[in-house]
Amino acid sequence: MDAQPNSPEARDIRYHLHSYTNARKHQEAGPMIIEKGEGIYVEDINGNRYIEAMAGLWSVAVGFSEPRLVEAATRQMSKLPFYHNFTHKGHSPLIDLAEKLVKMAPVPMSKAFFTNSGSEANDTAMKMIWYRSNALGQPQRKKIISRKRGYHGVTIAAASLTGLPNNQISFDLPIANVLHTSSPHYWREALPGESEDQFSTRLANDLEQLILAEGPETIAAFFGEPVMGAGGVVVPPAGYWEKIQAVLNKYDILLVADEVICGFGRTGEMFGSQTFGMKPDIMVMSKQISSSYLPISALLINDRVFEPLADESNRIGTFGHGFTAGGHPVAAAVALENLNIIEERDLVSNAREVGAHMQKRLRELASHELVGEVRGIGLIAAVELVADKATKAPWGQPGALGGLANSLLQQNGVISRNMGDALAFCPPLIITREQVDAMVDALKVSLDAAAKQVRG
Numbered sequence: 001m002d003a004q005p006n007s008p009e010a011r012d013i014r015y016h017l018h019s020y021t022n023a024r025k026h027q028e029a030g031p032m033i034i035e036k037g038e039g040i041y042v043e044d045i046n047g048n049r050y051i052e053a054m055a056g057l058w059s060v061a062v063g064f065s066e067p068r069l070v071e072a073a074t075r076q077m078s079k080l081p082f083y084h085n086f087t088h089k090g091h092s093p094l095i096d097l098a099e100k101l102v103k104m105a106p107v108p109m110s111k112a113f114f115t116n117s118g119s120e121a122n123d124t125a126m127k128m129i130w131y132r133s134n135a136l137g138q139p140q141r142k143k144i145i146s147r148k149r150g151y152h153g154v155t156i157a158a159a160s161l162t163g164l165p166n167n168q169i170s171f172d173l174p175i176a177n178v179l180h181t182s183s184p185h186y187w188r189e190a191l192p193g194e195s196e197d198q199f200s201t202r203l204a205n206d207l208e209q210l211i212l213a214e215g216p217e218t219i220a221a222f223f224g225e226p227v228m229g230a231g232g233v234v235v236p237p238a239g240y241w242e243k244i245q246a247v248l249n250k251y252d253i254l255l256v257a258d259e260v261i262c263g264f265g266r267t268g269e270m271f272g273s274q275t276f277g278m279k280p281d282i283m284v285m286s287k288q289i290s291s292s293y294l295p296i297s298a299l300l301i302n303d304r305v306f307e308p309l310a311d312e313s314n315r316i317g318t319f320g321h322g323f324t325a326g327g328h329p330v331a332a333a334v335a336l337e338n339l340n341i342i343e344e345r346d347l348v349s350n351a352r353e354v355g356a357h358m359q360k361r362l363r364e365l366a367s368h369e370l371v372g373e374v375r376g377i378g379l380i381a382a383v384e385l386v387a388d389k390a391t392k393a394p395w396g397q398p399g400a401l402g403g404l405a406n407s408l409l410q411q412n413g414v415i416s417r418n419m420g421d422a423l424a425f426c427p428p429l430i431i432t433r434e435q436v437d438a439m440v441d442a443l444k445v446s447l448d449a450a451a452k453q454v455r456g
């Protein structure tokens with residue numbers, strides 16, 4: 001029989017190397033091909049519908065079928081499909097987006113700079129920081145501190161900032177001048193009897209010891225996600241950011257808040273920096289900025305960064321950095337419309353209110369025999385699975401149980417993602433309480449099925 005035009009048989013899948021995929025296993029397993037989206041749902045080419053509980057890649061705030069974003073793109077595409085912002089040129093969508101972002105920022109910011117991905121934005125942040133140190137006559141101040149389990153992307157600089165083995169092993173990373181301090185994963189890493197506050201104090205101490213060992217005059221900046229995403233949805237323990245910032249201030253070290261996941265409502269405030277009282281010098285944004293309908297990312301920098309950078313560019317003759325498609329007019333127009341929708345529909349309140357419901361419903365699963373911890377805030381959460389609740393031991397290889405539960409959940413109509421044994425939930429900000437209930441019900445059924453397999 002001839003293959004249907006949309007069937008996997010009709011496509012030759014041999015030519016595509018997938019991101020974040022075991023390339024050898026993929027030759028046997030093949031891809032899951034997603035064909036269309038509607039609201040919080042996506043549908044594969046066989047007509048199966050799924051709740052997209054990861055909002056794609058933590059990113060589709062307004063759902064998968066927002067006509068206003070399509071119209072904004074079409075309008076801009078017809079008017080000016082491309083222009084750049086090199087050599088004093090500009091265009092209206094980008095000027096408007098820069099103004100909007102600087103005015104939305106929860107702390108005084110001076111300028112917005114545009115890139116295409118979270119990784120490029122973090123790479124750019126690192127270059128700006130080095131440039132600034134040179135401008136200030138402090139060429140020795142080049143070291144950057146990030147955290148184990150942190151995720152900042154995959155370019156050479158961003159993957160170096162990332163604190164996850166898979167992004168560094170066999171890539172010969174991290175590069176020099178990037179240091180990693182302890183991760184704020186209380187449930188995994190606190191000492192017996194240690195309170196959250198004591199744990200935070202210990203981590204701030206670890207940071208200070210690292211700074212002193214390296215020489216405070218050599219440390220330029222600290223990068224951190226308000227809530228860690230890809231590291232397993234790690235919500236910082238009580239007092240964490242306050243104590244970390246006290247150390248950074250003591251040694252005059254810049255703070256970069258990587259808001260690529262937390263930005264634009266995810267944690268129940270517009271920015272994660274607000275939720276945790278962070279006062280960053282640089283904010284890095286992407287994903288929900290355009291609901292990922294088109295690629296765009298941005299950095300906001302304050303005057304501590306901008307002023308020396310401006311002087312240095314004047315001394316050299318130009319700020320020699322920028323990407324052809326950085327701040328693309330169609331992506332900028334989509335981002336502006338997306339941010340308008342987030343504000344008009346008050347999706348930040350939805351993240352807070354429906355998010356509280358999601359956290360409550362997920363925590364009902366804490367007593368399940370496979371659940372070690374449920375954690376999260378707003379519309380981002382993780383359910384970490386263990387074979388033994390007392391010792392927190394995994395089932396066989398770390399990640400095996402997470403992988404099993406993830407595939408059972410997918411069979412039950414929900415797309416999640418397992419980071420090791422932690423199943424993540426980060427649905428579109430438009431999700432309703434009823435849809436959350438459907439998602440958690442499917443998870444419960446899947447965990448019961450996983451338990452049966454685990455106990456044999």
Ligand SMILES: Cc1ncc(COP(=O)(O)O)c(C=O)c1O
Nearest residue numbers: 117118119151152153229260261
């Ligand atoms: C916090 C954070 N920073 C940076 C990135 C990298 O973004 P991109 O994949 O667009 O390069 C990600 C991607 O997941 C992220 O979660």
